Amino acid sequence: MRSLACYLKEYKKESILAPFFKFLEVVFDLIVPLVIAQIIDVGVAQNDHGYIVQRFFILILMAAAGLTCSFTAQYFAAKASVGFAANLRQAVFDHIQRLSFSELDTLGTDTLITRLTDDVNQVQNGLNMGLRLLLRSPFIVLGSMVMAFTINIRCALVFVVAIPILFLVAFVIMYVSIPLFKKVQGRLDAVTRLTRENLTGVRVIRAFCREEQSVEEFDARNRDLTKLNEFVGRISAFLNPATYVLINIATVFLIQKAGVEVNLGNMQQGEVVALYNYMAQMIVELIKLASLIITLNKSAACAERVAGILKVRSSMDYKEKNVSAKKNSPAVTFDNVTFCYQNSKAPSLSNISFSIKPGQTVGIIGGTGSGKSTLVSLITRFYDASEGKVLVDGVDVKDYPRGALRRKIGVVPQKAALFQGSIRANMKWGRDDATDKDIWEALTIAQAKEIVEKKDGQLDFHLEQNGRNLSGGQRQRLTIARALVKKPEFLILDDSASALDFATDAALRKALHSLSGNVTTFLVSQRAASIRQADLILVLDDGLLAGKGTHQELMSSCETYREIFFSQFPEERKNYKEAAK
Numbered sequence: 013m014r015s016l017a018c019y020l021k022e023y024k025k026e027s028i029l030a031p032f033f034k035f036l037e038v039v040f041d042l043i044v045p046l047v048i049a050q051i052i053d054v055g056v057a058q059n060d061h062g063y064i065v066q067r068f069f070i071l072i073l074m075a076a077a078g079l080t081c082s083f084t085a086q087y088f089a090a091k092a093s094v095g096f097a098a099n100l101r102q103a104v105f106d107h108i109q110r111l112s113f114s115e116l117d118t119l120g121t122d123t124l125i126t127r128l129t130d131d132v133n134q135v136q137n138g139l140n141m142g143l144r145l146l147l148r149s150p151f152i153v154l155g156s157m158v159m160a161f162t163i164n165i166r167c168a169l170v171f172v173v174a175i176p177i178l179f180l181v182a183f184v185i186m187y188v189s190i191p192l193f194k195k196v197q198g199r200l201d202a203v204t205r206l207t208r209e210n211l212t213g214v215r216v217i218r219a220f221c222r223e224e225q226s227v228e229e230f231d232a233r234n235r236d237l238t239k240l241n242e243f244v245g246r247i248s249a250f251l252n253p254a255t256y257v258l259i260n261i262a263t264v265f266l267i268q269k270a271g272v273e274v275n276l277g278n279m280q281q282g283e284v285v286a287l288y289n290y291m292a293q294m295i296v297e298l299i300k301l302a303s304l305i306i307t308l309n310k311s312a313a314c315a316e317r318v319a320g321i322l323k324v325r326s327s328m329d330y331k332e333k334n335v336s337a338k339k340n341s342p343a344v345t346f347d348n349v350t351f352c353y354q355n356s357k358a359p360s361l362s363n364i365s366f367s368i369k370p371g372q373t374v375g376i377i378g379g380t381g382s383g384k385s386t387l388v389s390l391i392t393r394f395y396d397a398s399e400g401k402v403l404v405d406g407v408d409v410k411d412y413p414r415g416a417l418r419r420k421i422g423v424v425p426q427k428a429a430l431f432q433g434s435i436r437a438n439m440k441w442g443r444d445d446a447t448d449k450d451i452w453e454a455l456t457i458a459q460a461k462e463i464v465e466k467k468d469g470q471l472d473f474h475l476e477q478n479g480r481n482l483s484g485g486q487r488q489r490l491t492i493a494r495a496l497v498k499k500p501e502f503l504i505l506d507d508s509a510s511a512l513d514f515a516t517d518a519a520l521r522k523a524l525h526s527l528s529g530n531v532t533t534f535l536v537s538q539r540a541a542s543i544r545q546a547d548l549i550l551v552l553d554d555g556l557l558a559g560k561g562t563h564q565e566l567m568s569s570c571e572t573y574r575e576i577f578f579s580q581f582p583e584e585r586k587n588y589k590e591a592a593k
């Protein structure tokens with residue numbers, strides 16, 4: 013939690029002024045019972061109207077000053093806590109952006125969302141209340157005790173006994189509930205995950221008539237969360253009645269003692285009222301302190317979760333110095349590469365070696381889960397190889413400075429992701445200075461020109477979140493165009509034509525083939541027809557490189573490739589057999 017303090021640095025002044033003004037408010041609050049005691053013991057006892065009116069105005073002035081201090085403290089506390097939360101949110105967001113896919117896979121999106129939103133808000137609340145009340149309540153409680161001593165030492169002893177007992181009860185409750193609050197946030201993660209899954213997969217859920225099961229599952233998770241929340245709530249709620257009971261017992265003792273002292277002539281009636289007022293002030297403060305402790309508990313648990321994210325170090329480091337491509341080197345080289353995902357035991361790729369010449373088109377084919385996407389994600393350095401080396405332009409991908417490698421590469425991921433905003437804004441993700449002409453050119457190659465032409469406002473057409481106001485195929489074509497706008501040296505299409513019909517897929521490949529310059533292209537596909545013309549085809553089978561070569565070479569040398577090909581073109585099997593005879 014202390015590690016988050018640096019985000020408050022900018023608000024040092026506010027963080028000091030807020031408790032300072034609260035302290036001033038406390039001073040005024042503590043003087044009030046003394047003034048009331050004087051009104052009773054002097055003004056009323058001596059029937060001095062002038063004195064009573066004078067003290068009455070002093071009380072009004074003190075109330076006004078107290079209120080001003082309270083508002084000022086509130087202003088500074090709000091400014092500090094809102095600013096702190098904004099800094100913290102930004103820092104966590106920046107940090108997440110810097111984590112590698114390995115860490116993101118391990119952490120999971122749902123907990124990141126909860127920590128970035130709900131947890132940061134809870135920390136903000138805790139800070140706001142803490143700055144105002146954390147010092148006020150102890151000031152009042154201890155101040156009341158000190159003031160009680162100035163009135164009557166024997167009566168003040170009641171405060172001396174009551175206060176540590178009250179603090180002990182609060183501490184025990186805090187000790188028990190902090191770990192539980194952490195658990196609550198963990199269950200909130202689970203509810204967030206389920207909500208996300210259900211909302212993004214709503215069509216599938218309806219298509220499979222699984223609404224009831226989804227509702228039941230959500231209900232179960234939600235009930236789990238509610239139960240734990242109720243349990244923690246009950247423990248926290250115990251603090252209030254416990255405080256009341258203890259304070260009331262203390263008040264009974266106080267009045268009994270004060271009564272004896274008045275009878276002995278050691279105290280005046282007004283002083284008894286002042287002592288009672290101090291006890292009453294303590295009740296109010298301790299009740300506030302109880303709810304403050306609950307908020308601080310929550311906030312401490314959330315702060316730890318947020319700090320936990322900031323503690324995660326990226327497993328990837330980047331070189332500072334720029335590197336230049338080695339002359340006459342292959343465009344991409346895999347040198348005996350093995351890769352295992354952080355959370356899985358078996359490698360997804362084993363001992364992969366190959367070299368690609370600049371400008372070549374490479375087809376990557378293989379069954380589901382054979383490692384095709386994994387292989388291309390090592391070229392962009394989304395992950396680091398567990399063993400072996402990946403070289404781009406003759407340079408180890410680990411030797412490129414941050415961003416330098418990815419600027420060379422245009423990636424079209426398997427799942428088409430677009431962002432809220434105009435088509436033009438989405439297209440410019442690849443290159444800020446792209447002109448409309450560049451964008452239309454890319455759209456033409458990606459077979460998306462007609463789609464955009466038909467939309468209202470064309471390039472200004474507004475895409476909803478994730479491009480949900482487009483069809484799957486339209487989204488894919490736009491993501492291909494976005495990668496092309498970048499004019500990359502390398503283009504990776506990860507099964508990006510899966511939602512395209514055969515004619516469009518063929519037209520797209522033809523257009524890509526005619527791309528000017530030396531674009532090295534990787535086409536990941538399950539369709540043999542899509543990669544058949546490639547200069548080199550890599551055949552993956554359960555993470556192993558089962559074959560590499562051209563279509564003709566693989567047809568004669570690679571059993572896995574032949575099986576894939578014949579499963580999609582059964583009529584060719586007969587011709588092949590006849591030719592082999």
Ligand SMILES: Nc1ncnc2c1ncn2[C@@H]1O[C@H](COP(=O)(O)OP(=O)(O)OP(=O)(O)O)[C@@H](O)[C@H]1O
Pocket residue numbers: 117353354355356360378379380381382383384385386387426507538
């Ligand atoms: N983030 C991940 N964490 C752990 N294992 C993963 C992860 N992503 C993929 N895998 C595993 O790695 C293997 C290869 O997956 P990959 O996505 O590369 O296959 P693919 O050939 O692209 O499959 P598909 O054609 O279905 O997209 C699979 O066994 C998969 O379960």
